[in-house]
Amino acid sequence: METMLDYINEEEATLKNILAKFTLKKDVNFKKINNLLILATGSSYNACLAAKVTLEKFAAISVTIEEPYNFNHYGRISDGIDAVLAVSQSGKSASTIDAIAKLKKEGLFTFALTSDVTSPIAEAVDEVLDLEMGIEKVGFVTKGYVTTVLQLFLLGLTIADNKGALLPEQIDFYRSELKKVISEIPNVIAKTNDFFAVHEASFKLGTRFIAIGYGPNWGTAKEFETKFTETVRKPSQGFELEAYMHGPYLEANSEHLVFFIETKSVNRARSQALKTYMAPYVGQALTITTQAAENATELGLEVECDELLSALLLVIPFQILAYKIATAKGIDLNQRIFDDFDRVLKSKV
Known part of the structure; x- marks a missing residue:
């Protein structure tokens, strides 16, 4: 049975593979982004918070992160927001799907970052970005977290390239630095x-x-x-x-x-x-x-x-x-608890 440690030990190879395959993509929608709203919850929210400063610095944009359930019921979209990114590793977060569907009706460009490009959230957005790390079967996500952080860094470089916010040599420098960091x-x-x-x-x-x-x-x-x-x-x-x-x-x-x-x-x-x-x-x-x-x-x-x-x-x-x-402490993390939680509370679709 796979454990958290198994996925942690896969992190280096996974991140190296993502970085090696990364190419700058020309996208007219990315060129228009100045104020980005990110919807995420749980570890996805934490990863977005960890990447926020870097994403803003690379892409020369402003980033706002919201919990989707609260935003959907009580939030107000700012007039300055020109794109919405939904981040969900599983692609099945019900609150994120509901919020993105509502915002799409506002005529905003919507895209998603997920490990399942056929998931419900992928169907709800205009464009899908693959986390490129497969499906993490252990509930306590680790590999998915660092993959999300890296992909947000790379998204920052992609937006920067589309907007001309970084010179080609600056982008190459950060790619080289990421390679060194991952090797550690x-x-x-x-x-x-x-x-x-x-x-x-x-x-x-x-x-x-x-x-x-x-x-x-x-x-x-x-x-x-x-x-x-x-x-x-x-x-x-x-x-x-x-x-x-x-x-x-x-x-x-x-x-x-x-x-x-x-x-x-x-x-x-x-x-x-x-x-x-x-x-x-x-x-x-x-x-x-x-x-x-x-x-x-x-x-x-x-x-x-x-x-x-x-x-x-x-x-x-x-x-x-x-x-x-x-x-x-003697806790068996392979022993599932609250096994019916998602079904009863309908937190995932």
Whole structure:
């Protein structure tokens, strides 16, 4: 039976294959995009949040991300929106399908990013983009998450090419950088396994898990929240750096295990200052960084990586830790629970 780890170990090959096959596509609809609305939920939403800064930077556009159910019932489409992207790995998210159908009636260009190009969501849009990663059979998505992030990066380069927002040599540079980042995945996996072995005892006893990130890795922190909630099944929450400083820190106590997600950035010093302050008040304060580790509390990936691309790598340690901590706690992730949930609640079609 396939597990989360099986799909994590496929990530490097899958992303390399996608990047190798990627070609810039001329599309008059992409050339017209200035303000993009993205509809997504769950891990797809988190991946969009992680890619948002990069997509905006590459394509010189503004991106708004909405939860489709709430938007469909209570939202209002801005006059400035000129395209809508639906992101659904399965292509069966009922709320996303309903929302995209409603927006299509407004005369907007709609397209979807999905792993099933024959799915209901593919039939509801004007154009379909294939995630190119096959069908992920394990419910706790991992390979699908990083694939979504990469495909959104590549969408940014495609829109940039259509709009003339990046020079050809700039596009080539980012493609080369992505190739280097993806090649680091085996090292990231190995370093994470070693880090888990050092901290296994405290991870096993943990009852409250928190991650704090900034920039693109606010999305990483939110995916941490999703993965740990699904697998470790203990209270878990992901925060944007400054947001944590405006109230959530007040609940800190010795039962909290806090991860700080860091990249080479102007915000790194603020994150480090927060860790230094919070360390005496929590059970453990740990860092996952693209830089080298300075002590045993840090998982240093030692990757020279542009912050714009860092979310592709920094999520992988959390995917591995989610599986390993759940297993250490005796949780059998192969044992399905709430098996009738989607059928009863009609969350998928």
